[in-house]
Amino acid sequence: MFSIYLIILLAVLAAWKKTRRFAFYFLPWFLFGIIYDSMRLYPNYMVNDIDVANLYHAEKSLFGIAASSSAELQAVADHTQLMIPGEYFKVHHCGFADFWAGIFYLCWVPVPIAFALYLYLTKQLNWFKRFSWAFLLVNVIGFIGYYIYPAAPPWYAMNYGFKAVLNTPGNVAGLGRWDEMTGLHVFHGLYGKNANVFAAVPSLHAAYMFLTTIYAVMSRKRWYTVVLFACICLGIWWTAVYSGHHYIIDVMLGILTTIVGVLLMESKRIWARLKKNS
Known part of the structure; x- marks a missing residue:
């Protein structure tokens, strides 16, 4: 391991x-x-039942898109006339979007790590420690969420239906188009080693760059750095849905996880500032 x-x-x-x-x-x-x-040692589906259908139908009820063409109707996992966004993008995608989707998703962990290294090497150690421990805290909250509510990603429902099959291997879903386009097998390699397939909620893909952007703002980094981080963050949120790796609900809960993590990490400072201003 x-x-x-x-x-x-x-x-x-x-x-x-x-x-x-x-x-x-x-x-x-x-x-x-x-x-x-x-988490490979004791998967979350050994703690609680996996939800496949409920999350799929909740996404459809909130963000469903009417299916009309034969290709759209064939893409619907429950054979109705309403698609989840992931199913819509499975039918409607293009090379330009596929390329940028892969670029954004490749920034998921490297950019937060690069930001942490920058803070460390430039001796901004206070901000480095705060960002690093906030990163761990957000992950722990997310991992707890995985075990409380094991949930399948959209690609699972689209490929396997609504019955949970244990030990299902990872899947590149829409990101496979990036591998095919570039001739690189980056995402096939990454998702083939996925530690936990049934861990869609919350989306930590949505959390990492949001957290990085928040700390870039808090530490008063240059405006173009903040704008770059924010664009990558928005790109990852979009890619999570476009590629079929996450529901919009997952992304929203990932954003909430980040906010909770930051509030917990910065609670003493927030409380001290509130007392000072009162």
Whole structure:
């Protein structure tokens, strides 16, 4: 398991005096990787039942799109005349959108890590610690959500129907078009190693860049950095739905997860500021 290598690496870094400080500061990131990979040992569907149909129909009731053409009707998993957005985009997609969808999704983890490294290397250690621990906290909240409510992503309903099949492998869904377009098998490799297929709610894809954008604003980074992060964030939200990896409901709950995580992380400072201004 990848988590074992992370634990060994962390132990080695902590044992050596010259790298001990680095290990201490990057502890939240090591813990994130260890916890995420360890979920393979005890999947969330061993704790609670997997929801496939209810989430699909909730999405349809809130954001359903009328199906009219034969291609649209064939794409509907429950054989009605109403499509979820993921089904609509499965039929209606284009190369330009497919390309940018892949680019946005590739930014999911690398950009937050790059931002953290920037804060660390420029010795903005207060902001680095706050962002890093907030990142871990948002993940923990999201992981708890996975176990409370195991839920299948849209691509599962579209490919397998509404019966939960345990040990289902990961699926690239609409992102496979990016792999085909570029000749690279990036997403096939990533989703083939997915630690948890039935973990659509909340969408942590929606959370990471939102969190990064929030801390870029809070730490008063240059306007073009904030704009870039915000564009990537919006692009990931759109891609999550466009690619069939998440429902709009998942994305909204991922946004809520981020807000809760930031409020918890910054609660003392928020409370102190409120008391000062009262």
